Structures are given as C-alpha cells and as structure tokens.
Amino acid sequence: MKTIKKICITLILILSIGISSYLFICHRLYEQYKQNKEVSTLMQEVMNQKDFISFDQFPEYFVQATISIEDRRFYLHGGVDLIGVARAFVSQFDEDYIKSGGSTITQQTAKNLYGIYESNIWIKGSQMWMAWELEQNFSKEQIFAVYVNIINYGDNNEGIQEACQNYFGIDVSQMSIEQATILAGIPNLPSYYQLSNHYDNAKQRQYNVLVCMAQSGYISYEDIEVIFNGSVYENRLY
Template structure:
C-alpha cells in the first residue's frame, strides 16, 4: 500500500508538471518568452560563456549535481523517485532530487520555498527550458547564476572572490572546490571553513573519477593540491 502511494504521488507530480509546461510563466525579472541567455548576459557584467569555463569545472558540477544531465529531458525520474521516498517517509520535503535544469528554473523564476507546488512548477519550467535551449546553454546559464557563498553569484564572481583569478585559469582542485560549494554554500565557504571545503572537494574529485571525468592520478593530484584562498 505504501509503495502504491509513493508511485501515485510521483505520477501526480509529473502530470501536473506537464500542465505547467503549457503556461507562459513569468515574474518581475524573467519570462519564458524571453531569450534568457541574452537577458542574463546583458545584465550581468561578469557573465561567462561556456567556452571560457574550464572542462574540469563543468565536469565537476555535473558529477556532484546531476550526473545524467546530458541524457535526461529536464528531470531525472530516478532522483525524483528517491527523493519522493525520503519525503514521504519524513512527512515533509527533505530532498529535492533536482537536476541542473530544475535548479536553473528555480533560480530564475521561483523561490526557495520547500513545497510540492514549487517542485511541480520547477519541473514544468525545466521541461520548457530543455525544449528551448541546448544542454550547453543550460549549463552555461546555471553556472552564471548559481550561488557559491560569500555573496558570490556565478563562477566569475566566485573565482575572483575565493582564488583571485579569472575562471578560465582555475586548476582542477579549484574547480572541484567551487563545484562542491553549491550544495550548501554557507557551510562549505572556504574563506571561513577551509577544512570542510577541502573535504567536500575530495568528494567531488572522487565523483569525477567514479564517473570517468578524470583518471586516478589526476584525482590524487587534485586532492593533494594546495588551494590559496583569498578573504
């Protein structure tokens, strides 16, 4: 009975999400009718194009945030199912199961409110974004708007803030450390909690190795790398 309930909830979330797909969603800043890349790049002086972002940073982000990013259509049914099981067991939303596309949708159009209504909107918007933009364009937008802590939004700001360098000059270890921040920026902020940030970086590097982004030698070099942090 409990398993049937979980399946029903999951089906309802997906069905309502497809209904959101057909709405022209907008807020005070963005509309789905906008060219989101043009709007973001014209309003963000540090907007960084995907070809200027290191492969290590892109791969590190995908390894820890959404390893099936290039194969799903906006949402990951396995992640949603896993999150639904946890949330039903806890009686509240503890896990989101969000893909990079869903996180982009939330950052541009929604709030951080933990509710099923927000999750449904997030899923519907993710489907629309996937239809309109390529995977690389989605990843580019995400990396330019995601919060990295210390009042730093986007990879360009975060790279300058923590490492005092342009994002395209980041090393493997620095890329892995940045990618690790997005899960909990205030908890892993390296200028305050370097040891925790370093442990999180190791998790990212091991994930990159596990999913084939780097070999064992590079993983070990990244773990041993000394990171200079600027306050």
Template sequence: MKRIRKFLIRSFALAMLTMLVVGGVLGGFGYKMYRGALAEQPLEEKVAEIQADPDYTTLAEIPEIYLDAVVAVEDHRFEQHFGIDLIAIGRAAWNNLTSWSLREGGSTITQQLAKNLYFTQEKSFIRKIAEMFMAFRLENTYTKDEILELYVNSIYFGDGYYCIYDASQGYFGKAPIDMTDYECTLLAGIPNAPSVYSLTANPELAEQRQEYVVQRMVQYGYISEDEAQSILQDQS
C-alpha cells in the same frame, strides 16, 4: 485464501487510483504555477537578463575541469536526459518515502536552473512539478551547452557570490579561466550547500566536499585516480 487475495488486489487498485488522482491534482497545480511564472516574465526575457550581466562568463572562459566537476557531482547523466532524470527521481522518491521527508530532490542541472530562474527554495511537490515543466521548456529551447552556461552564471556560491565569475574573483582573486584544478574542484562543490561549504565559513567542510567531487569525477571517468590525488595535493 481467496478473500485475502481479493482484499490485497482491491487494496492495491485503490492505492494506485489514489496515487493517480493525487498526482493529477498536484500536476495541475504545478502546471498552473509554471504557466504563471512564464506569464510574469517570458523565459527568453529572463535568460537575456542573465546574459546581459557584465560578469557573464561563457563556457570558453571556464576551465573544462570545472565544468566536468560540476556535471560529475550534480548531474552525471546531464547529456543523456531530457530535463529530468527518471533514475534519480525514483531514487529520491524512495528515500523520501522511507524517511517521510522531502530531504532529497533528484534535481538535474536543468531543474536547478529552472528553480534559480523562477522559483523559491521552498520544498513542496507543487513547486517541484512546476520546476519539471520549466526544465522541459529549457531543454526544448536551449542546447545543453547553453543550459550549463546559464547554470554556472546563476548559482549561489555563498558569501554573496551569485555566479562563477564573482565566486572565482571573490574566493581566489582571479578570473574563472585562471583557476587551478584544485580551485576548480573546490568551487564545484560549494553550490550544493553554500552556507555549509562557504570557503570563509567552513573551509574544512569545503575540502571534504571537494574530495567527494573528485571521487565522482573518477567514478564517471573524467579523471584517473592518480590525477585525483594530484589535484587534492596541489593547493598552490
């Protein structure tokens, strides 16, 4: 019995040591990727490029329900975290380990912005770590409102629309501020998988995703169940 206990303790210690070593190596490569990205173009310069776009849309020019929908479905702890969501990362890590894949990332809005600004969509641990370092940098440099504003001005909505203004004009023929609650919640669900939820390619799937968005808004207290049903029924 003692031998079995010693064996288990040693195995656990070896596993922990291996994880620390591997984590340290990956962390080093990730930090190097992060520093290399900043060396190629400083963060402030990259942000200024986005803000200089003629179609750049401020939060004041976007319906509040759209912003609530984005936070509810993408990162409901956005206001509380410091760039990464440890709870979401833990859940994603467990799901990835049990499925032997990298299918779930647990990315916050800040991490998604970091990826959109500097990194590719390639799924790798090193890129993920670099993204985290960049998320910390973003959170230390900009306010939550500034980060959310940059995010909606740099995400892909499918059909060649790379910001909320283009998507609103392209899909609905109107400025973002003029979108209805139905259109806002529909649009908020697309960036999760633009090729899947594009309104021109798969309108039915886009509506299914919209229902999920609205459910999350109810779950996190942004709207009531009655308001949710009213939104989904009003397609005018």
C-alpha cells in the same frame, strides 16, 4: 487471480489519476510564475548581460566537476531525471552513496532564475515544467552557463566569475583543477562550504566531487589524492 488483477488495475488507475492531478496543479502554479515573466525570457536576460561568462570560457574539468556532483546525467535527461530522484532518495539511507538532491541542473537554473527559495512538492513540480521549457528552447551548454553564472558560491559570490575573482584573484578561464573541484562543491550548501570560514568543510566536499568525477570516468581514482592534496591557492592548469 481475477481479484488480484482487478486490484492491480485499480491501483494503477488511482496512481495515474494521482500523478495527472499533481502535474495539472503544478502546471497551474507554473503558469502563475509565467504571468510575471517567461522563464525563457529570464534566461535570455542573463545571457545578454555584459559580464555573462559563456560556456566556451569554462575549463573542461570545471564543467565535468559540476556535472559529476550536481547532475551526472545532465546530458542524458530532458530536464527532469527520475533516475537521479531515485538515487537521491537512496542516498539518504545508504552510506555508500554520496548524499544528493533530486533536482537537475536545469531545474536549479529555473529555480534560481525565479528566485524561488522555499520548497514544497508543488513548487518542485512547477520547476519540472520550467525545466521542460528550458530544455526545449536552449542547449545544454547554454543552460549550464546560465546556471553557474547565477548560482551562489558562498561569501556573497553570485556566479562562478565572482567566486574565482574573490577567492583566488583569477578569471574563470584560469582555474586550476584544484580550484574548479572545490568551487563545484559549494553551491550545494553555500553557507556551509564557503571558503572564508568553512574551508575544512569545503575540502571534504571537494573530495566527494573528485570521487564523483572518478565514478563518471573523468579522472582516475589515482588522481583523487593528487588533486585533493594540491593547493587551491596556486594556479596550475591540469
């Protein structure tokens, strides 16, 4: 019994040292990014742009759709979601789970603010530090707004306003729920879901978005087929 206890204590110590070392190295990388420009400064620069779309201009169902498919615990975590990471891991092996990544909207915001497109465990770790800083200095609404203003929506559309204008000829505030749910699915893999040449892929992704919305309680399961079968090229407010 004492031997087992010693082994457990040793393993815990090794794990603790490993995690601490990993976070330390990732923080050093984070400091290197900061030498160029603080992530908070990058956030403020985006928010100060004259064409920036603020949170209050987004239809509620667009916010719900994006959060449901990208980061359903967005309002609960502090920038990094360990439960989301675990769920993303399981989704790679369990067909009952919709495939997802482990990065939160906050982490993705930081990644895109710095224009980081390569990925490894060290870069992922540095993004955790960036996310924690963003959460300390900005509201969830500000983080969400910056995210959808800078993210790629396929077909060279940077941000949700460009996507709405170029795909549907409308402003953000005029999005129907059909349009909102198909657009919310594109950032996961823009070149695969862009509407110009991968509309069928985008529709499949839209269905996943709707299922996630129903699981989150934003719509009923009966609504899924109604919205899915509705036209994205007609402006109908939900």
